[in-house]
Amino acid sequence: MSERQEELKFAYWVPNVSGGLVVSTIEQRTDWSVEYNQKLAQTAERAGFDYALSQIRFTAGYGADNQHESVSFSQALLHATTKLKVLAAILPGPWSPAVVAKQIATIDHISSGRIGINVVSGWFKGEFTAIGEPWLEHDERYRRSREFIEALKGIWTQDNFTYRGDFYRFNNYTLSPKPVQKPYPEIFQGGSSRAARDNAASVSDWYFTNGNTPENLKLQIDDIQVKAANNDHKVRIGVNAFVIARDTEEEARAVLDDIIAHAHVEAVHAFGDAARQAGSASPEGEGNWAKSTFEDLVQYNDGFRTNLIGTPRQIAERIVELKAVGVDLILAGFLHFIEEVEYFGQKVLPLVRELEETALRRKAA
Structure with a gap:
């Protein structure tokens, strides 16, 4: 299958913060250290x-008592690999x-064009308050992100760049050297609110959304793609998923039950309260996690809702x-990252490629 025949892409969450990808006290063979993550990157x-x-x-x-900074940490992963692209999360503000x-232009040269960014508009007010950053209302955060992305694109592609926004201004600025990747490194963003979808349909290369069912995802994706077409823009879609692949469905479901049974109840409720406060500030009163249950919030990007839990065949289907x-990309989280990423590559990915080929042949016929 050629690149233009749109093979699904796969990404994984880097555990550069402690606690793994679940708000649970369950035992995890996942570590936030540089050494573990470099080995994980090579495995992936x-x-x-x-x-x-x-x-x-x-x-x-x-659970994230310790956190490594994203841009610096991304460089460590790039140095340990040769093909993997690494996306550094960035907070405007x-x-x-x-x-x-x-920063990213330099890393792009060092890595031979393997760096990208994920622009995070921000949802945790306490974090901004703690570091002395102003906390903007919901749609203002996305408006700032839009200007942020527009400014990046301009700097990366133009000489004598001038920009007049409400948040950012540039006067005849020329960046040299510009990035290796043309026209610029890939720009990802997330969110589920109308403002997030509008941004994606206007300026972002990729849109990440929280885990959900195919039916609910289709509603979001159709909305984005109609708006993108009206804006003469193209955007690709990534969805969050927590993967539990085991030899039997019973084994996989038992792991899910164990994660939820060991949920850190106080932390899950605190996370849910902060997330809903951020989303409820949007004009439509919704954002990421607006409809999430307690069980959903144990995986903090609704990864259980995507239901990639079961046998390799079930997950591939x-x-x-x-x-x-x-959906163009699966953004995966795992409980025990290194061994489960390896299992996924051996057991699930080949089945996905087979099913993609079968679907392509049927379409051609």
């Missing part, structure tokens, strides 16, 4: 993953577009169902 590269996404946290919470543009509704 061999397994067939395309991207790794480094997280950004400034304060402890939800703490970062300015001028600094990010220069569900992944291809997601592709059918417009």
